[in-house]
Each structure stands twice: as C-alpha cells, then as structure tokens.
Amino acid sequence: MNETKELQIVKLLKDKNPDGMKLLLYHYKPFIYYIITPILPNQDDREECISEISIQIWEKIRLFDSEKGKFLSWFTAFVKNTALNYAKKNVKYDGYEDINVLKDIVSSDILTPEEIILKKEREEELLNAVNKLKKQVRLIFYRKYYYMQSTEQIALEFGTTVRAIEGKLYRIKKQLRK
Structure with a gap:
C-alpha cells in the first residue's frame, strides 16, 4: 500500500470517521492475521483479538505521529503488542500451552x-x-x-x-x- 493511502486512513481514523476503520481492516486484515497467528493459534482467540485491535486503534490512533516514523512500523508493533497482551490475559491453559512462557514474553x-x-x-x-x-x-x-x-x-x-x-x-x- 502506498504512503498516501496510509495517511488517508490515518486521517480518517483521527477524525473518528468509521470509513477509516473499514479501509484499515480491508487493507490490513491479512497482515494482522500474519502477525497474530503465531501468537494466538486458536481461531476464536484471533477473531477476538482483531476486535480488540480495532477498538485500541480507534482509541489510540492519536498516538501515531508521521514525523516519528511510518504508519506500517507503528501499526505492526501495535498489533504485535496487542496480541501478546491479549494472549497474556485471555489464553487458557489447555495442557499444551504454558502460560508462563507467555508471561515471560510480556513481562511487565x-x-x-x-x-x-x-x-x-x-x-x-x-x-x-x-x-x-x-x-x-x-x-x-x-x-x-x-x-x-x-x-x-x-x-x-x-x-x-x-x-x-x-x-x-x-x-x-x-x-x-x-
């Protein structure tokens, strides 16, 4: 995606225009899956996490500053951190996953x-x-x-x-x- 389109999406999101979220998910949903799938192997967890990412982006888009870096870099880090935090809070121990590993990854x-x-x-x-x-x-x-x-x-x-x-x-x- 070109930088002009990214900045258009950011502007729409900062203006709290719902079309900004629609465009963001249309263009970046496969990329979001690419990032969160290794962190959240369960499909239901991934869907819930994408909802969480959408809410967080809507609330925190004002933190993005194009002077400090590219949107894709900020977005990638944001998605990854949100997924790790989601995993830490919501993934249930099922005998195959060690929640302590997740806690170590997202140590506070x-x-x-x-x-x-x-x-x-x-x-x-x-x-x-x-x-x-x-x-x-x-x-x-x-x-x-x-x-x-x-x-x-x-x-x-x-x-x-x-x-x-x-x-x-x-x-x-x-x-x-x-």
Missing part, C-alpha cells in the same frame, strides 16, 4: 534508568547489525524473530528446505553475536 518488570539506557543501547547495536545483513538474510531474521513465523512457513515462502533456513538462522545468530 519495571526497569531502572540504567537498565533502560543499556537496553536501548543493545537494541540500537542489534538494529545496526541487522541492517548490515543482506536483504534476503534480513527478511528471514525478521520473519523468524519479529513476526514469529515458523521455520517451516519461511522455508515454504522462500522455496527452500527447513534445514536450509535453520542453517541460515544459525549463521545469522552467530554473525550477530560478534
């Missing part, structure tokens, strides 16, 4: 100022290192560790084997540790 520990600075520095170093990777390698990294896509799905989309993707991920992690 309060950081000291020093820890915040160190965390930000580590994130900047990691981002710089990731940006130095070749485009295809960077895409694999983001799909696995940011969008939490399965190795099998990545292999399928790149037309290669799971083993090849696992090898690339191993080499990526090794390179980023340097």
Whole structure:
C-alpha cells in the first residue's frame, strides 16, 4: 500500500470517521492475521483479538505521529503488542500451552534508568547489525524473530528446505553475536 493511502486512513481514523476503520481492516486484515497467528493459534482467540485491535486503534490512533516514523512500523508493533497482551490475559491453559512462557514474553518488570539506557543501547547495536545483513538474510531474521513465523512457513515462502533456513538462522545468530 502506498504512503498516501496510509495517511488517508490515518486521517480518517483521527477524525473518528468509521470509513477509516473499514479501509484499515480491508487493507490490513491479512497482515494482522500474519502477525497474530503465531501468537494466538486458536481461531476464536484471533477473531477476538482483531476486535480488540480495532477498538485500541480507534482509541489510540492519536498516538501515531508521521514525523516519528511510518504508519506500517507503528501499526505492526501495535498489533504485535496487542496480541501478546491479549494472549497474556485471555489464553487458557489447555495442557499444551504454558502460560508462563507467555508471561515471560510480556513481562511487565519495571526497569531502572540504567537498565533502560543499556537496553536501548543493545537494541540500537542489534538494529545496526541487522541492517548490515543482506536483504534476503534480513527478511528471514525478521520473519523468524519479529513476526514469529515458523521455520517451516519461511522455508515454504522462500522455496527452500527447513534445514536450509535453520542453517541460515544459525549463521545469522552467530554473525550477530560478534
């Protein structure tokens, strides 16, 4: 989607025009599913989460500032965080999922100022290192560790084997540790 269309959707949402939400869901619903499916494997949970995302976007769209970044980046982080929070609050233990893993993912520990600075520095170093990777390698990294896509799905989309993707991920992690 082009940036003009994104900004049109944002303007409609900020003006509290329901057409903005319709356009957002029309253009981004598949993308939302792409992000939340690894976090919420149950279809009913995904549907409820999409409703929650819609409500939250409607209420918090004013927080988006086009001067600070692109809408897609903000939207992606918003959707992912909303899904993680939804999972933490609503996913029931069914013997197959460990709710403690979700709690660790969405941990709400309060950081000291020093820890915040160190965390930000580590994130900047990691981002710089990731940006130095070749485009295809960077895409694999983001799909696995940011969008939490399965190795099998990545292999399928790149037309290669799971083993090849696992090898690339191993080499990526090794390179980023340097």
